[in-house]
Amino acid sequence: MNVNPAAKAYTNLGITDEVEAPKKASMGMGLLSRNGTPKVEKKSNEPKDRVRDYVSSIRKARKQITNG
Amino acid sequence: MAETPTPSFDYPIPGQGMTAEVGSRPWQNPPQYSTVEEALEFYIPRLVSDDVYEALLDSMELGIPLTTMADSMQSTAVMQGLHTIDVGILAMPVIIEMLAFIGDDAGIEYTMGTEAPIDEDKISESKIALAMKRMREKLPEALEETKEEEVVEPVEEPQPTGLMARKV
Numbered sequence: 001m002n003v004n005p006a007a008k009a010y011t012n013l014g015i016t017d018e019v020e021a022p023k024k025a026s027m028g029m030g031l032l033s034r035n036g037t038p039k040v041e042k043k044s045n046e047p048k049d050r051v052r053d054y055v056s057s058i059r060k061a062r063k064q065i066t067n068g
Numbered sequence: 069m070a071e072t073p074t075p076s077f078d079y080p081i082p083g084q085g086m087t088a089e090v091g092s093r094p095w096q097n098p099p100q101y102s103t104v105e106e107a108l109e110f111y112i113p114r115l116v117s118d119d120v121y122e123a124l125l126d127s128m129e130l131g132i133p134l135t136t137m138a139d140s141m142q143s144t145a146v147m148q149g150l151h152t153i154d155v156g157i158l159a160m161p162v163i164i165e166m167l168a169f170i171g172d173d174a175g176i177e178y179t180m181g182t183e184a185p186i187d188e189d190k191i192s193e194s195k196i197a198l199a200m201k202r203m204r205e206k207l208p209e210a211l212e213e214t215k216e217e218e219v220v221e222p223v224e225e226p227q228p229t230g231l232m233a234r235k236v
Contacts, residue, residue, distance in 0.1 A: 006135035006142075007182045010161045047104050047158050054108070058165040065172045 013052050015059070094149030101151045107159045110150065111141070115166055128171050133181025138163040 043049070090096060101107040114120055127137060141163060142156035151159070164180070171178040227233070 004133070004135045004139055004181055005157065006139040006160045006164060007133075007180075009157050010135065010164050010180075010182050013161055051104060051158050051161055054162045055165045058162070058169055062165070062169050062172050065169070 010055075013048070013055060015052060015056050095146055097149055099149060099151045099155070101155065104155055104158045104162075107145075107151045107155050108162055110145075111159065111163055112166060115163070115170065121170070124167065124170060125174055125176060128167075128176045128178040131179055133179045134164045134167045134171070135160075135181030137167060 101110055115124065124137070128134070138160045142151075142160055145151055146153050146156050164182075168178065168180065
């Protein structure tokens, strides 16, 4: 099956619409609480990841245009 | 006295036309833009430039998928030695998204080209129609063949010849 490489590259980025999780206010954020120190997620800086960021930022701008 | 033709060895070797010295082609040299960011800095200003912008909108209105447009753009740049194929493949999603942004901004309905591929198990109407047409073409021949096979010589039933037999 002949697939356009551009279509394959575009769909293989695997961008999903981010949904912000609601913050739980009841969680303790003090120094002694276990959840006090926020977990630092290691973010990869590979070219593919950077491209994913660029595409998602342009997509956000597109949504702003289409939603008025 | 007639001169006999002597063989000439000045002709090109078969396949010579498809060869060139290494480095004589643009894509055999180091690319002009070696990273995705550098390549995008080349593409994005070009996409929004006056001469390209109008042509892009015309192509979108004609129904050319954005993926096809992005693919042709990056392969042309590879041939010109602007960047490698790898950088081109990485830059393509951003180009497609940028093209979609331009289309949205201009209010044009475009096709992305990333729609789900056609289900191979589902036979299209055109294929069914073509098969039916072929069958109709072959049908008279097939019918004749079957008729020839079906022709059976009539078998005469032995009539009773006894004294009590009724003559029909």
